[in-house]
Amino acid sequence: MPQQSQLYIVASRHPRVGKTLLARLLIEFQRISGRPLVGYDLDPREPTFAGCFPNLVWPVDIADTRGQMSLFDRILGDHWRTTVIDLGYGLFDQFFKVMAEIGFEEEARQRSIQPTVLIITDSAPVTAQLTPSCGGVCNRPFSCPCTMKPLRSWSSPRTFRRHRQNTR
Numbered sequence: 001m002p003q004q005s006q007l008y009i010v011a012s013r014h015p016r017v018g019k020t021l022l023a024r025l026l027i028e029f030q031r032i033s034g035r036p037l038v039g040y041d042l043d044p045r046e047p048t049f050a051g052c053f054p055n056l057v058w059p060v061d062i063a064d065t066r067g068q069m070s071l072f073d074r075i076l077g078d079h080w081r082t083t084v085i086d087l088g089y090g091l092f093d094q095f096f097k098v099m100a101e102i103g104f105e106e107e108a109r110q111r112s113i114q115p116t117v118l119i120i121t122d123s124a125p126v127t128a129q130l131t132p133s134c135g136g137v138c139n140r141p142f143s144c145p146c147t148m149k150p151l152r153s154w155s156s157p158r159t160f161r162r163h164r165q166n167t168r
Helices: 019-032 048-052 065-077 089-101 106-109 125-133 157-166
Strands: 005-011 037-041 058-059 082-087 113-121 143-148
Touching: 005 106, 019 037, 019 048, 019 058, 019 082, 019 113, 019 157, 037 048, 037 065, 048 058, 082 089, 082 125, 089 106, 106 113
Parallel strands: 005 082, 005 113, 037 058, 037 082, 113 143
Antiparallel strands: none
């Protein structure tokens, strides 16, 4: 059986929550591990992720059909590489809608691609209510909601330990 390649989709419904930072860490980890990889920055307004790795990460605008076809064709065609996607908040709903419409999950399974959706949440109560509506994808076993707290909220090691105990 062929080895599965990883597809990491790092997404958030809000800006400035650490989404691009997590995508950058994933790219760095994959580079250090010596794995073949590629990344896509889906934030057409601020392609920060692509700017950090100009030879590894490509900006893609999925606002139109041509951009959507280009992205999903590349992901499925490059199934031998690890892929990291930085999904900007403005295209969150559209990305998961297209993903469901084209039957991406089945295509990925056929090509031994293992998608992992990392949804960066924030402290707003509305985020917890909206996150499950990402096209049904987030209810699947390969999604993982993440909470990134600002460092200033962990004023002491004791506060950090208390937070860690509450998240287990």
